[in-house]
Amino acid sequence: MAKRTRIKDIFSAETEKRYTVMGWVRTFRNNQFIALNDGSCLSNLQAVVDFENWDTNLLKRITTGAALRIEGNLITSQGKGQTVELVADKIEILGDCDPEIYPLQPKKHSLEFLREIAHLRFRTNTFSAIFRVRHALAFAIHKFFNDRNFVYIHSPIVTGSDAEGAGEMFQVTTLDLNQIPRNEDGNINFKKDFFGKATNLTVSGQLEAELGALALCDVYTFGPTFRAENSNTSRHLAEFWMIEPEVAFNDLNDNMDLAEDMLKYLISYVLEYCAEDIAFLEQRLSEEEKVKPQADRSEMALRDKLKFCIENDFERLTYTEAIDILKNSTPNKKGKFQYPIEKWGADLQSEHERYLVEKHFKKPVILTNYPKEIKAFYMRMDDDDKTVRAMDVLFPGIGEIIGGSQREERYDKLVKRMEEMHIPTEEMSWFLDTRRYGTVPHAGFGLGFERLVLFVTGMTNIRDVIPFPRFPGNAEF
RNA sequence: GCCUCCUUAGCUCAGUCGGUUAGAGCGACGGACUGUUAAUCCGCAGGUCCCAGGUUCAAGUCCUGGAGGGGGCGCCA
Numbered sequence: 194m195a196k197r198t199r200i201k202d203i204f205s206a207e208t209e210k211r212y213t214v215m216g217w218v219r220t221f222r223n224n225q226f227i228a229l230n231d232g233s234c235l236s237n238l239q240a241v242v243d244f245e246n247w248d249t250n251l252l253k254r255i256t257t258g259a260a261l262r263i264e265g266n267l268i269t270s271q272g273k274g275q276t277v278e279l280v281a282d283k284i285e286i287l288g289d290c291d292p293e294i295y296p297l298q299p300k301k302h303s304l305e306f307l308r309e310i311a312h313l314r315f316r317t318n319t320f321s322a323i324f325r326v327r328h329a330l331a332f333a334i335h336k337f338f339n340d341r342n343f344v345y346i347h348s349p350i351v352t353g354s355d356a357e358g359a360g361e362m363f364q365v366t367t368l369d370l371n372q373i374p375r376n377e378d379g380n381i382n383f384k385k386d387f388f389g390k391a392t393n394l395t396v397s398g399q400l401e402a403e404l405g406a407l408a409l410c411d412v413y414t415f416g417p418t419f420r421a422e423n424s425n426t427s428r429h430l431a432e433f434w435m436i437e438p439e440v441a442f443n444d445l446n447d448n449m450d451l452a453e454d455m456l457k458y459l460i461s462y463v464l465e466y467c468a469e470d471i472a473f474l475e476q477r478l479s480e481e482e483k484v485k486p487q488a489d490r491s492e493m494a495l496r497d498k499l500k501f502c503i504e505n506d507f508e509r510l511t512y513t514e515a516i517d518i519l520k521n522s523t524p525n526k527k528g529k530f531q532y533p534i535e536k537w538g539a540d541l542q543s544e545h546e547r548y549l550v551e552k553h554f555k556k557p558v559i560l561t562n563y564p565k566e567i568k569a570f571y572m573r574m575d576d577d578d579k580t581v582r583a584m585d586v587l588f589p590g591i592g593e594i595i596g597g598s599q600r601e602e603r604y605d606k607l608v609k610r611m612e613e614m615h616i617p618t619e620e621m622s623w624f625l626d627t628r629r630y631g632t633v634p635h636a637g638f639g640l641g642f643e644r645l646v647l648f649v650t651g652m653t654n655i656r657d658v659i660p661f662p663r664f665p666g667n668a669e670f
Numbered sequence: 671g672c673c674u675c676c677u678u679a680g681c682u683c684a685g686u687c688g689g690u691u692a693g694a695g696c697g698a699c700g701g702a703c704u705g706u707u708a709a710u711c712c713g714c715a716g717g718u719c720c721c722a723g724g725u726u727c728a729a730g731u732c733c734u735g736g737a738g739g740g741g742g743c744g745c746c747a
Contacts, residue, residue: 223706237707244704257697272705294680298697299708302681305740360746397747422745423671435747531743543743596747641747654740666738 201233206267208277213264214238215287217316220299221255227281229261232321235469239278240265251284257299258290258316304657311661312670319477322470323658326463327646333462334415334436334642337455343411343438348398350417353390354620361421362393363431394419399571399637400624402439403600406635407627413438415642423665427654428592430643432663439637445573445582445599448636449509449559452586452595455640456557457503463649464499471496471649478651491590495651498589507557512580513537515560518553519545540567543592550587558587570614572598573634574606584638591648597638604628 198212206212216231216238224244228237240263244252255261264283270276292298296310297317307314314320338345351365367387368374374382383391398414405412418435438451464471475495482490493501510518519525519534519541532542541560550558562580565572572581586595601607607628611618618625646658656662661670 220706220708222709223704225704226706226709228707239707241705270705272707274707292698295698296680298681300681300696301708306681309739418747420746424745425671426743426745427741429746433747591747593747639747644747 199233200229200231200236200238203238203267203279204234204236204277206277208267208269210267211264212267212279213262214240214279215262216260218255218257218259218261218290220257224252227255227261227263229263230316230321232315234325235318235322235473236275239270239272239275240281241278242281242284247284251286254286254289255284256290256292256295258292258295258297259286260288260290261285262287304654308656308662315660318473320657322467322473323646323650323652324660325470326467326474326650327658329463329467330459330642330646330649331415333459333466334455336462337458338411338413338438341411343413344405344409346398346402346405346409346412346414348395348401348414348416348437350395351388351392352395353388353392354400360396362396363419363421365392365394396420397639398435398437399439399639402437402637403624403635404627406439406441406637407631407633410441411438412440425665427656428644428647430655430659430662430664433655433659434642436640436642437637439635441633441635443599443636444634445561445584445636448597448599448638449507449561449584452559452584452597452638452640453507456586456594456645459645460499460649461503464496464503471499474650474652498651499649502557502588505556507559507586508554509559509561511562512541512560512564513562515541515545515549519548522548522553524548538564538566546587546592547589551589555589557589560585560587565610568598570610570616571600571607573601574610582636586638588644588648590653591644593641594644594648595638595640597636599634599636602628602632602634604632 196213197215198206200214200216203212203214214229214231216229219228219230219237221227225242227240227242229240230237242252262283262285263279263281265279265281267277267279270278272278297313302317304319307317307320315324335345368381368385374385376382381391383389386392395416395418397418398416402412402414414435414437416434417432419432420429421431422429424431438455440447440451443451478491478495491498516534516537516539524530525534530542530544532539532544534545549560550556561582561584562575563583563585564579565574565581568581568583572583574581582599584595584597585593588594601610604625608618608625611621643655643658647653647655650658652658656664
């Protein structure tokens, strides 16, 4: 096949030269103008056909969705709306597309409809933009950490540990479910299973990352994560991607600095390298906002919101300070909260987080030092023995985008917490070894990748920022 | 898991109090036009009213159950 020039490169290519492009037809206007897209960028290339000199049967096959190879001379556009256009002198139909049944037509489609045809939605402006931005964010994450000498750790997807304590797990087995081998006591005999023990899909790479950090100092994981929770929201997936940095000798303040630096870097990266896509997503969002009631509308355009996050420090405060603010807040006093804030120790609901982020501070917030009762066993106990060195980064519209902590590095205190919370210490002896042999203070966090993509693209449903979402009752494609 | 709303043409949606042959816009198709920008103009076709029961002289409309989807809450990233 002839050498293909990507449409992205065509726009800066030398004119009065021949090029070959390949892609899919978005529209064929006026029997004369083919809008061709190859996904390399948002913009379509306009290919011009002198229809009087072309076979009518060929022109009829140039329909929305058809795959074409076009050769021609690139010229400065004679019309408005684009800088260059390709004067086609050779057109090959690589793949026909019957417009009677092709679901994507040159018109606006709802996100709900496109979600049902997720295998084709890559071909729309919105989703091609989202997935280019998603790629850029993934790449920027590796670049951010690589530039800071972090080591990328591949934590296992299949785990033999059932004590990670981050939610319900998917079981992994090769046992015949119709003929499950059993022990004499009637329990399942996992010795007959593939790994010789019960195994699950990982719910977090954190514990493995800690092992790496206590030798390599600065490490991160970035991989798929699985939660078998029956969560039905626009912010949860059963299969999602998580970034988990873990750094030896870092305390909670270092951890907050790292999280804030990283988020600002990633947002800046996308503003710089995905300018066209972000501009398009901003426009899409503002059109969507127009039909909403005034009270539900976002106060800022997408790029303004992103820039605001970069240019302002995140608000850092303790759980205790947050409770005071919430207790004295107007909605709490007027009984507007579904869960009124009465006393210290209550878990914060999303309505409380949203009030702090969207109404009170109007910027990203980092909440720290939560009561130990509502946080995981591995978080470092504060001196008051009541709170732990946890941190949650809260973003407008998204809620919790990062959850992390300084880890409990003191062996005795960690074991005590595990026993209090009924975590089996024998099974976790490999984890406890790090506290037996040269333990050091360290800290880390988990960033939900799709929640980041949600925020940056201005989308509102997490199922629209991953190609093929998995959620309760659905594993299509 | 809980609460709530929705399901009518390929898509987005009207459809009044239960009453004759179920409508619109967009898209598709046919034609005209030919420097268009989701082209425009004219014309035409297109329906398992989500499924299964029930009430009724009569059900897209009312009732019961089921399926699918949206939004909110919980769990969290």
